[in-house]
Amino acid sequence: xxxxxxxxxxxxxxxxxxxxxxxxxxxxxxxxxxxxxxxxxxxxxxxxxxxxxxxxxxxxxxxxxxxxxxxxxxxxxxxxxxxxxxxxxxxxxxxxxxxxxxxxxxxxxxxxxxxxxxxxxxxxxxxxxxxxxxxxxxxxxxxxxxxxxxxxxxxxxxxxxxxxxxxxxxxxxxxxxxxxxxxxxxxxxxxxxxxxxxxxxxxxxxxxxxxxxxxxxxxxxxxxxxxxxxxxxxxxxxxxxxxxxxxxxxxxxxxxxxxxxxxxxxxxxxxxxxxxxxxxxxxxxxxxxxxxxxxxxxxxxxxxxxxxxxxxxxxxxxxxxxxxxxxxxxxxxxxxxxxxxxxxxxxxxx
Amino acid sequence: xxxxxxxxxxxxxxxxxxxxxxxxxxxxxxxxxxxxxxxxxxxxxxxxxxxxxxxxxxxxxxxxxxxxxxxxxxxxxxxxxxxxxxxxxxxxxxxxxxxxxxxxxxxxxxxxxxxxxxxxxxxxxxxxxxxxxxxxxxxxxxxxxxxxxxxxxxxxxxxxxxxxxxxxxxxxxxxxxxxxxxxxxxxxxxxxxxxxxxxxxxxxxxxxxxxxxxx
Numbered sequence: 298x299x300x301x302x303x304x305x306x307x308x309x310x311x312x313x314x315x316x317x318x319x320x321x322x323x324x325x326x327x328x329x330x331x332x333x334x335x336x337x338x339x340x341x342x343x344x345x346x347x348x349x350x351x352x353x354x355x356x357x358x359x360x361x362x363x364x365x366x367x368x369x370x371x372x373x374x375x376x377x378x379x380x381x382x383x384x385x386x387x388x389x390x391x392x393x394x395x396x397x398x399x400x401x402x403x404x405x406x407x408x409x410x411x412x413x414x415x416x417x418x419x420x421x422x423x424x425x426x427x428x429x430x431x432x433x434x435x436x437x438x439x440x441x442x443x444x445x446x447x448x449x450x451x452x453x454x455x456x457x458x459x460x461x462x463x464x465x466x467x468x469x470x471x472x473x474x475x476x477x478x479x480x481x482x483x484x485x486x487x488x489x490x491x492x493x494x495x496x497x498x499x500x501x502x503x504x505x506x507x508x509x510x511x512x513x514x515x516x517x518x519x520x521x522x523x524x525x526x527x528x529x530x531x532x533x534x535x536x537x538x539x540x541x542x543x544x545x546x547x548x549x550x551x552x553x554x555x556x557x558x559x560x561x562x563x564x565x566x567x568x569x570x571x572x573x574x575x576x577x578x579x580x581x582x583x584x585x586x587x588x589x590x591x592x593x594x595x596x597x598x599x600x601x602x603x604x605x606x607x608x609x610x611x612x613x614x615x616x617x618x619x620x621x622x623x624x625x626x627x628x629x630x631x632x633x634x635x636x637x638x639x640x641x642x643x644x645x646x647x
Numbered sequence: 648x649x650x651x652x653x654x655x656x657x658x659x660x661x662x663x664x665x666x667x668x669x670x671x672x673x674x675x676x677x678x679x680x681x682x683x684x685x686x687x688x689x690x691x692x693x694x695x696x697x698x699x700x701x702x703x704x705x706x707x708x709x710x711x712x713x714x715x716x717x718x719x720x721x722x723x724x725x726x727x728x729x730x731x732x733x734x735x736x737x738x739x740x741x742x743x744x745x746x747x748x749x750x751x752x753x754x755x756x757x758x759x760x761x762x763x764x765x766x767x768x769x770x771x772x773x774x775x776x777x778x779x780x781x782x783x784x785x786x787x788x789x790x791x792x793x794x795x796x797x798x799x800x801x802x803x804x805x806x807x808x809x810x811x812x813x814x815x816x817x818x819x820x821x822x823x824x825x826x827x828x829x830x831x832x833x834x835x836x837x838x839x840x841x842x843x844x845x846x847x848x849x850x851x852x853x854x855x856x857x858x859x860x861x862x
Contacts, residue, residue: 447691499691557725562702570668570703589699597696614671617689619664619697625656 321384329380336377353378388461409460410468414475420488421479428484448496450476455497506621508604508612511538521605525597527624530586534598538606540578542568546595547582560592567600567620571607593624657695662688664697708762710769710800717804718821733822735761738829758833768832772803772839776850781859790859791850806839807832814838 337356341348344359356377366374376383391408392398402408431437451459453469464472476495479485485492511519519538526532544564546554555561568574579599583591600620604612615621629638636642665671675683700712711731719727738761746757758764777798778789794802807828815824831837 559699559724559728562704562707563699565704566697566702570666593699613690617664617671617694618666618703619694619701622694622696624696627656 320387323389326380326384329384333377333380340377386458386461407462407464407468409462410464410472413460414472417472417475417479417491420491421475421482424479424482424484424488427487428482431484447499449499451495451497456495508609511605519606521602523598523601523603525594525599525601525623527593527597528586528590528627530583530590530594532581532583532591532594532598534579534581534595534602536599536602536606537578537580538576540576542575542577544579545581555588555592557588560588563592563596564599566596567603567615570615570618570620571603571611573603573606577603577606596620597623658693660692661695662692664694664701665689666697666701666703668703710766711762713800714765714804718808730821730825734825734829735765737822737826738764741826741830764829764833768829769800769803769807771832771835772806772843773799774802774843774846775799776847777802778846778850778853779860781856783859788856788859789849789853790856791853792860803839806842810839810842 337351338348340356340359341351343363344355346355360375360377364375368374391400391403398404400408400412402411405411450473453464453466456469456472457464476492479488480492509521511521513519514537520535523534523536524532525534544551551561551564555564565574568577579602581595581598583595585591586594597620600615604615604621607615612621631637634642700716701707701709715724715727715731718730739759742757742759742761742764746754746759749757758767774794776791777794779792780787781790782788807825811821811824811828828837828839832839
C-alpha cells in the first residue's frame with residue numbers, strides 16, 4: 298500500500314460533506330444563520346463597535362478576548378463562524394415523496410461521478426466530430442499548445458467537494474486520464490470553458506520569497522545575512538563583498554573546523570555555482586547537529602545570503618540546483634515492536 | 648499524474664535538482680521540445696534540496712560517488728572516500744611509471760587520466776545479458792534476461808568490490824588491489840572480465856529457455 302508522508306494541508310482535510318445524506322435540515326441551517334447574524338450584532342454592541350462594519354476578523358479577535366483559552370489544539374478553542382463554514386455543504390435527499398429517485402443513475406451508487414464521466418465523454422465525442430468535419434472540409438486543424446506548466450488538475454479532495462460524494466483513487470485517476478485525453482486532441486479549444494472548471498492556476502513562478510536588499514558595514518563594505526538549518530543544526534552566515542574568499546566558522550578557519558573534504562566542498566558549492574569563489578568573505582556561526590548537518594546548514598545559509606548579491610535569473614538557477622530548499626529529511630523514529638526505525642527483531646522459530 | 652511516494656519526506660510534486668552548470672548555459676534555440684517542457688515545469692514546481700554528496704565542482708562525479716557509497720561499511724564515508732582517492736592516486740602513479748618507461752611512439756596510447764580509466768574499466772565489466780531464476784513445473788531454470796542500465800552498472804561495481812575484498816593477499820591494502828583490478832579491466836583482462844564472460848556463456852548455453860520470460 299502507498300502512503301503520503303509529507304502532505305499539504307489541502308490533502309489532509311477530511312471532506313465531511315461527502316460522507317452521507319442530510320444530517321441537518323434546511324430550516325435548521327436557516328435558523329443558525331439568523332442566530333449568527335443576531336449574535337454578530339450583539340457582539341459588536343458589546344465591544345462598542347459599529348454593528349454594520351463588523352468583519353469576521355473582528356469577531357475572531359473579540360472571541361479570543363472574551364473567552365481566552367490555553368488549549369493547544371486551535372480547533373478546540375471557542376470559535377464563532379458563519380454556519381456555512383461550520384456545517385459543510387451536503388447532498389439533499391435524492392428521492393421524491395413516492396420514493397422514486399430524481400437522477401437516472403441513482404442506483405449506480407455514485408451518481409454524480411458517473412454523470413460527470415458521461416458528460417466529459419460527450420464533450421470528447423463532440424470534439425472528435427468537429428475534427429472530422431474540419432478534415433472533411435480540408436481545413437487545417439488548430440494546434441495551439443495549452444500551457445501545461447501553469448495549471449494543474451483538481452485534487453481528489455477538491456473533486457469530492459465539487460461532487461459532494463466520495464471518489465475512490467481509481468475513479469479519480471480514470472477521470473484525470475479522460476481529461477488528459479480530451480486536452481490532447483487538437484481541436485480541444487472548443488471545450489475550453491468546460492475544461493477550465495476542472496483546472497486550477499498554479500502560481501507561475503515559485504519566487505514568492507522576498508529577497509532582502511544589501512546592508513552596508515561601517516567601512517562601507519556591502520554584506521548580507523542568511524539563516525539555514527539541516528537536521529538539528531542551525532546556522533547563520535554573513536557574506537561580505539570585496540573579500541579574498543576567507544571563510545570563518547564559530548571563530549575558527551574552515552580548514553580546522555571541517556577536516557573532511559566533503560564538508561568544505563559543500564561550503565564552497567554556492568560560491569562555485571555562481572562563479573564567485575574569491576570575491577566574498579564569510580563569517581558564520583553554527584550550533585547543533587553533526588559534522589555533515591552543520592555543513593549543510595551553512596550551505597543553505599550562505600545560499601540565502603548570496604541571493605541579495607545576485608540577479609533574479611541566477612536566484613532561479615540556484616533554486617533549480619537545489620541550493621535554496623530546506624532539506625526535510627530527519628532521523629526516523631523508532632517504532633514499538635521493532636528494534637529500530639525499520640529493523641525488526643530477530644525472528645526466532647520458538 | 649502524481650503518485651504518492653512510499654515514505655519520502657518530500658511531497659511527490661518535488662522535482663530532482665540539476666547541479667551541473669553546463670546544462671543551464673545552453674541557449675534557448677538548441678533545446679528540444681521535451682527539454683523546453685521540462686524547463687517550464689521546473690519553473691513552477693518546487694525542487695528537492697541537493698544531497699551532501701552532490702556538488703557542482705569539477706571533482707564530483709556521480710559514478711565515483713556511487714562506487715564510494717558501495718565500498719562504504721557501517722556509514723564510514725570518510726574512510727571510503729580516502730580509499731577511493733588513494734586508488735585513483737595509485738592508478739595515476741602506475742600509469743605515469745609506464746609512460747616514462749615507454750618508447751616515444753607508444754607514449755600517446757597510454758591513458759593517464761584515472762577518471763577515464765575508471766569509467767572505461769566499469770564499461771568493460773558491464774554484462775550485456777543476465778540470468779534470472781524462473782520456476783516452471785517445480786523445476787527452477789536459469790533464463791537469459793536483458794538488463795537495465797542501472798542493473799548493469801550495479802553488477803559491474805559489485806563484482807569489482809567483492810573481487811577486491813576476497814581474492815587478495817592478506818597484506819595488500821584495498822587501494823593497491825583496486826587499482827590493479829581497474830587497470831586489468833581497462834585492458835579487458837582480469838578476473839572480473841572473466842566473470843562477465845562466464846555469465847555470457849551461461850546465458851548463451853541456456854538460450855533454449857529464453858521463451859520462459861514473459862516480460
